[in-house]
Amino acid sequence: MSLFEQTAGKLMVALDYPSAEQARQLIERLEGIPCYMKVGMQLFYSAGPDFVKELKSRGYSVFLDLKMHDIPNTVKGGAHSITRLGVDMFNVHAAGGKKMMVAAKEGVLDALQEDSSLTMPIVIGVTQLTSTNQETLNEEIGIPGTVEQAVLSYASVTKEAGLDGVVASPLEVQAIKGRCGQNFVTVTPGIRPAGSEKGDQSRTLTPEEAIRQGTNYIVVGRPITAAPDPRSAAEQIIEEMKKAW
Numbered sequence: 001m002s003l004f005e006q007t008a009g010k011l012m013v014a015l016d017y018p019s020a021e022q023a024r025q026l027i028e029r030l031e032g033i034p035c036y037m038k039v040g041m042q043l044f045y046s047a048g049p050d051f052v053k054e055l056k057s058r059g060y061s062v063f064l065d066l067k068m069h070d071i072p073n074t075v076k077g078g079a080h081s082i083t084r085l086g087v088d089m090f091n092v093h094a095a096g097g098k099k100m101m102v103a104a105k106e107g108v109l110d111a112l113q114e115d116s117s118l119t120m121p122i123v124i125g126v127t128q129l130t131s132t133n134q135e136t137l138n139e140e141i142g143i144p145g146t147v148e149q150a151v152l153s154y155a156s157v158t159k160e161a162g163l164d165g166v167v168a169s170p171l172e173v174q175a176i177k178g179r180c181g182q183n184f185v186t187v188t189p190g191i192r193p194a195g196s197e198k199g200d201q202s203r204t205l206t207p208e209e210a211i212r213q214g215t216n217y218i219v220v221g222r223p224i225t226a227a228p229d230p231r232s233a234a235e236q237i238i239e240e241m242k243k244a245w
């Protein structure tokens with residue numbers, strides 16, 4: 001089975017909480033729902049590697065979203081430490097360039113060589129954050145061209161560096177797959193069920209629309225974590241995803 005077939009249409013829940021205790025409360029409410037758990041900087045900086053190991057020991061697949069962006073040697077070391085945690089996926093900023101992303105992969109391979117019980121994590125490059133819109137890109141950051149062009153150039157360099165895929169908005173999935181191939185994994189936040197608050201997200205689609213674009217994973221945070229009943233919000237999102245399968 002190809003990587004694309006293994007990962008098509010999966011839900012990742014963003015555990016954006018200030019403490020392990022709050023994250024555990026959500027996890028308990030979502031018990032039995034098929035999803036990845038995404039640990040981002042807020043939770044990792046407070047609960048640390050121990051919480052990642054706890055999720056793994058409970059049997060969850062974990063996406064560690066620390067968006068590394070530094071000189072190649074430092075990212076290589078970071079990727080080595082992350083791989084030793086046994087996570088299933090982690091990300092680096094594609095803006096760090098090819099050498100930095102190649103170094104991330106080297107860090108992964110070194111860790112796997114040292115400990116053969118570890119499995120190869122999926123490593124992905126972050127393109128343009130889904131909170132960025134056309135105006136921010138051109139006028140604030142000063143990058144010319146369309147958001148899609150920027151996303152595609154980040155996706156291309158990520159592929160050249162030998163990583164597995166990218167984080168982008170669901171709006172760009174088809175263009176990314178067209179440029180980098182169907183097996184190039186897309187992880188798409190910026191998911192908003194119809195009628196829900198966009199908040200700081202700019203480039204959004206509903207869960208059903210995102211799956212129809214052919215994305216591998218959708219990342220959902222507040223539409224689940226801030227819902228009055230997070231379990232039923234997650235179930236509704238999965239129902240929507242199923243409509244598109």
Ligand SMILES: O=C(O)c1cc(=O)[nH]c(=O)n1[C@@H]1O[C@H](COP(=O)(O)O)[C@@H](O)[C@H]1O
Nearest residue numbers: 014040065128129130167189219220221222
């Ligand atoms: O790498 C990410 O996961 C990420 C990249 C991106 O471009 N946009 C983005 O929203 N994310 C993450 O995806 C999650 C989206 O959360 P909600 O906006 O609450 O659904 C957050 O944890 C973000 O940190």
